[in-house]
Amino acid sequence: xxxxxxxKSDQYHHGDLRNALLTAARExxxxxxPSSLGLREIARRVGVSAPSAYHYFSSLDAIAVGLAEQGxxxxxxxxxxxxxxxxxxxxxxxxxxxxxARANPALxxxxxxxxxxxxSKGGVAVRDLRQMAFDIIKARLAERLPEGDLAIAGLFxxxxxxxxxxxxxxxxxxxxGDTDEVIRRVLELAGNGLAVxxxxxxxxx
Amino acid sequence: xxxxxxxKSDQYHHGDLRNALLTAARExxxxxxPSSLGLREIARRVGVSAPSAYHYFSSLDAIAVGLAEQGxxxxxxxxxxxxxxxxxxxxxxxxxxxxxARANPALxxxxxxxxxxxxSKGGVAVRDLRQMAFDIIKARLAERLPEGDLAIAGLFxxxxxxxxxxxxxxxxxxxxGDTDEVIRRVLELAGNGLAVxxxxxxxxx
DNA sequence: TGTACATCAGTGAACGCGCGTTCACTGATGTAC
DNA sequence: TGTACATCAGTGAACGCGCGTTCACTGATGTAC
Numbered sequence: 497x498x499x500x501x502x503x504k505s506d507q508y509h510h511g512d513l514r515n516a517l518l519t520a521a522r523e524x525x526x527x528x529x530p531s532s533l534g535l536r537e538i539a540r541r542v543g544v545s546a547p548s549a550y551h552y553f554s555s556l557d558a559i560a561v562g563l564a565e566q567g568x569x570x571x572x573x574x575x576x577x578x579x580x581x582x583x584x585x586x587x588x589x590x591x592x593x594x595x596x597a598r599a600n601p602a603l604x605x606x607x608x609x610x611x612x613x614x615x616s617k618g619g620v621a622v623r624d625l626r627q628m629a630f631d632i633i634k635a636r637l638a639e640r641l642p643e644g645d646l647a648i649a650g651l652f653x654x655x656x657x658x659x660x661x662x663x664x665x666x667x668x669x670x671x672x673g674d675t676d677e678v679i680r681r682v683l684e685l686a687g688n689g690l691a692v693x694x695x696x697x698x699x700x701x
Numbered sequence: 702x703x704x705x706x707x708x709k710s711d712q713y714h715h716g717d718l719r720n721a722l723l724t725a726a727r728e729x730x731x732x733x734x735p736s737s738l739g740l741r742e743i744a745r746r747v748g749v750s751a752p753s754a755y756h757y758f759s760s761l762d763a764i765a766v767g768l769a770e771q772g773x774x775x776x777x778x779x780x781x782x783x784x785x786x787x788x789x790x791x792x793x794x795x796x797x798x799x800x801x802a803r804a805n806p807a808l809x810x811x812x813x814x815x816x817x818x819x820x821s822k823g824g825v826a827v828r829d830l831r832q833m834a835f836d837i838i839k840a841r842l843a844e845r846l847p848e849g850d851l852a853i854a855g856l857f858x859x860x861x862x863x864x865x866x867x868x869x870x871x872x873x874x875x876x877x878g879d880t881d882e883v884i885r886r887v888l889e890l891a892g893n894g895l896a897v898x899x900x901x902x903x904x905x906x
Numbered sequence: 907t908g909t910a911c912a913t914c915a916g917t918g919a920a921c922g923c924g925c926g927t928t929c930a931c932t933g934a935t936g937t938a939c
Numbered sequence: 940t941g942t943a944c945a946t947c948a949g950t951g952a953a954c955g956c957g958c959g960t961t962c963a964c965t966g967a968t969g970t971a972c
Binding site: 713714715718749750751752753756 | 948
């Protein structure tokens with residue numbers, strides 16, 4: 497490709513415009529949230545006219561779906577990392593999940609439909625992507641739980657990490673205390689439950 | 702008030718325009734999601750000119766905050782309902798929380814900042830409202846747990862019901878099975894935890 | 907090596923739209939006398 | 940009971956804006972001969 501040979505950026509043919517658009521879109525997304533995504537602004541950042549985007553995406557919506565796809569793939573990679581101890585694998589998966597959301601807060605929200613209009617077909621495309629993420633979580637759980645409990649246990653764990661991710665992203669956790677430590681302790685409760693402490697089973701304080 | 706005496710709706714002075722605007726805004730919100738809120742459309746629905754709204758709200762953002770306030774108050778009422786059995790109070794509070802979100806999905810999302818631009822001051826106003834909801838949850842927990850565990854346990858429970866609410870709202874739970882039953886069983890896990898089942902402690906299947 | 911040509915990536919101008927907000931106003935209300 | 944008046948709720952027109960998308964185009968590219 498010409499673009500790989502020449503660094504001159506002011507040439508007529510860009511050479512990798514699709515990726516350049518996605519990259520700019522992603523920066524814009526993280527700067528201003530899902531609702532700030534705009535085709536004209538994306539093109540502006542790449543230094544290209546707005547209509548040129550239509551050679552690669554059929555609409556602004558399609559760009560957003562492209563970002564969500566990127567996000568899903570990256571998240572899958574993060575969750576696939578091998579745990580260092582088999583025993584704490586679940587907690588580590590949960591932490592990896594939340595770490596991804598914290599590193600890409602607006603992308604994470606986009607992946608859950610924020611910014612798509614209620615009528616857009618992008619919204620349903622994104623829902624299917626989410627299912628992939630869920631399947632990964634369930635696969636992790638399958639190594640530890642009987643199959644009958646899997647659906648409910650998976651939903652339980654997904655709800656927990658999803659909710660916690662959003663609360664952390666929203667700045668809703670109290671200031672005091674290290675955030676990583678707080679996350680670790682909340683996930684720990686996922687294993688133990690909230691039941692009134694049984695004798696001899698002291699919870700860490 | 703004149704409006705309470707007369708039913709003629711085509712009079713120059715509306716009489717209760719502020720509430721009428723909020724009501725119309727709320728309907729619009731639930732129809733099209735937080736991003737569909739528009740001052741002109743709200744006024745249109747009430748049958749009033751757009752600028753008239755400025756007698757009651759300083760901006761569109763202020764209307765959205767007004768809706769979020771309504772939502773927070775209503776949610777607080779839902780959570781304050783006395784539990785029928787002391788033992789299952791926590792689960793019932795969780796179910797009430799999720800029931801509110803399901804009944805007012807777009808309002809619930811609005812309460813968590815969706816639809817506010819990243820730079821708007823409405824966003825921070827809404828965050829303070831959320832803290833109120835959290836304090837109620839913690840107050841519920843305080844009746845069952847030692848104070849030292851309260852912050853983490855509260856965050857655990859809040860994360861779980863928040864995440865589950867959103868997943869249900871988003872239509873992300875599997876079709877098969879009654880949704881209420883699924884919610885009940887997930888909340889049940891909050892008490893028991895995911896730990897590998899201990900002998901004699903059979904989980905319902 | 908040179909030239910004609912098909913391909914198609916990127917352009918500039920324009921369309922139509924609806925938005926939030928401001929402004930000077932008009933019309934209804936209730937009160938003071 | 941009647942009239943002048945202050946108040947202020949609601950209006951119509953306009954401003955300026957930026958958006959997503961379409962269109963006919965232009966300019967660079969690489970290939971076939």
